[in-house]
Amino acid sequence: MRHFLTLRDYTKEEILEIIELGIKIKKEFKAKAQPPYLHTQTLSMIFEKSSTRTRVSFESGIFQLGGHGLFLSNKDIQLGRGEPVKDTARVISSMTDMIMIRTFEHSRLEEFASYSSVPVINGLTDTYHPVQLLADYMTIIENGLEKNLVAAYVGDGNNMTHSWMMLAAKLGFELRIATPKGYEVDAQVMKDTQEFCKISGGKVSYTNDPKEAVKGANVITTDTWASMGQEEEKEKRIKAFSGYMIDDEMMALGRDDAIFLHCLPAYRGQEVSEEVLEGKQSVIFEEAENRLHAQKGLMVWLDLHR
Ligand code: CP
């Protein structure tokens, strides 16, 4: 049985297999010919943070696969009142077929998974957001950009950045990261990424100059400057990230065929301008929809590997 906690635990072949399966299911679904791959299976979805995309894509996804999703907010379940993770994991996994969790510390997710008798999926932690990257890479493939891929991530060194790093290091493409000083990525994640790059031929580089990062890139991406749990730092961060907005001028430094990705929610006038977000290079809504299809691929893949 496999969990899906970070891309670190997956090989290049496995990551591509999951995404290809998602693309296949997407085609079947659009043709109204998708089999009920997970007939009568249940997915428990534990949310300790807010969500629009992750909740709707997993809940719709499991239903479209012939199963049922249970939305479990920490406001409603005993976990939120202090029931231990290890008890919650054993109880829920004895009653449902798969579990998705969105939480704070990555170690909380790992603890949950270590007590779960069914596959556990990371729906976002403070450190990683791997399901988002499945959808992002599916969008890159659909836009024909996976060959000679040069991705640029401009913004906060956060869960999205770490996930991009793991994807680049596993699949072997070039990723340039630009963050302001003091908002760098986790040093251990960078170290591990460099080790994986030696095997894959990937290249993950780092700069404090956003323009240097986006120059010649064909995928340009960013994320909120203040992640969930950092709301109180918002004003301080807006000042620290001055000059990091992806605007038309920044996009013009990328290749002509470059696409703009954003996991959403986006904050217009902060990490990205209205013009870029709504512009012709932006594929953010295809990317968001692909959460549904990529995660269906993931759930079916995890079911096949138990
Ligand atoms: N991108 C993403 O995970 O969005 P939500 O926070 O709305 O789930």
Ligand code: NVA
């Ligand atoms: N970095 C953001 C991603 C939201 C999908 C956060 O953790 O809030």
